[in-house]
Amino acid sequence: EPEVTQTPSHQVTQMGQEVILRCVPISNHLYFYWYRQILGQKVEFLVSFYNNEISEKSEIFDDQFSVERPDGSNFTLKIRSTKLEDSAMYFCASDREEGYNEQFFGPGTRLTVL
Amino acid sequence: GESVGLHLPTLSVQEGDNSIINCAYSNSASDYFIWYKQESGKGPQFIIDIRSNMDKRQGQRVTVLLNKTVKHLSLQIAATQPGDSAVYFCAERRNNQGGKLIFGQGTELSVKP
Numbered sequence: 001e002p003e004v005t006q007t008p009s010h011q012v013t014q015m016g017q018e019v020i021l022r023c024v025p026i027s028n029h030l031y032f033y034w035y036r037q038i039l040g041q042k043v044e045f046l047v048s049f050y051n052n053e054i055s056e057k058s059e060i061f062d063d064q065f066s067v068e069r070p071d072g073s074n075f076t077l078k079i080r081s082t083k084l085e086d087s088a089m090y091f092c093a094s095d096r097e098e099g100y101n102e103q104f105f106g107p108g109t110r111l112t113v114l
Numbered sequence: 115g116e117s118v119g120l121h122l123p124t125l126s127v128q129e130g131d132n133s134i135i136n137c138a139y140s141n142s143a144s145d146y147f148i149w150y151k152q153e154s155g156k157g158p159q160f161i162i163d164i165r166s167n168m169d170k171r172q173g174q175r176v177t178v179l180l181n182k183t184v185k186h187l188s189l190q191i192a193a194t195q196p197g198d199s200a201v202y203f204c205a206e207r208r209n210n211q212g213g214k215l216i217f218g219q220g221t222e223l224s225v226k227p
Contacts, residue, residue, distance in 0.1 A: 033213065033215075035215075041219075042217045042219045043203065043205075043217040044217070045214040045216065048212055048213055048214050055212055055213075056214055058214075098212055099146075100163070100207075102148070103148075103215060105157035106157050107155075108155075108156070108157050
């Protein structure tokens with residue numbers, strides 16, 4: 001069964017450093033998302049991406065965040081200058097289409113900012 | 115403010131019993147709802163979904179009920195098994211707001227053998 005994959009599974013970084021989280025969505029999917037989950041809290045939407053551009057972003061997704069689909073398979077989330085409060089699980093998700101269908105989630109990357 | 119939330123943070127059931135997990139939502143524009151299961155250290159896993167033009171949908175051992183009058187969603191798990199132990203989230207998509215999901219707080223289900 002096709003699945004969304006994410007690397008690394010765990011990233012530890014110093015405050016102020018840049019991190020890039022990587023995702024490989026399901027191959028025939030067209031819509032891509034990043035969510036985050038602070039420990040013990042609910043999953044929060046960050047950004048959606050379609051046709052090589054951002055379709056929607058939340059207020060969390062400020063100018064320290066960026067997303068990119070550098071080739072036909074990868075989808076990345078970059079945090080330019082990490083803060084302590086960026087520590088969370090980051091989930092990538094993908095969809096065949098918008099609307100009434102399942103959104104598939106990856107296993108997540110645990111980001112720890114020291 | 116608008117939110118999707120859960121009534122109870124934890125639920126403990128005996129193996130073999132039925133489980134009911136509840137969710138309240140506040141935006142009547144929401145037209146699609148999904149239940150996800152999240153096991154420790156893993157990403158959310160789709161369980162079942164329902165559109166707002168339905169009030170009940172059944173899957174394998176799971177049933178989702180939607181009551182639009184009181185903006186309430188529930189997930190029923192029949193014959194709960196130890197493998198059902200996880201955190202369960204309801205999520206909504208709002209009409210004309212693209213594909214993003216709005217998640218509730220989550221209920222931790224614990225199944226006692």
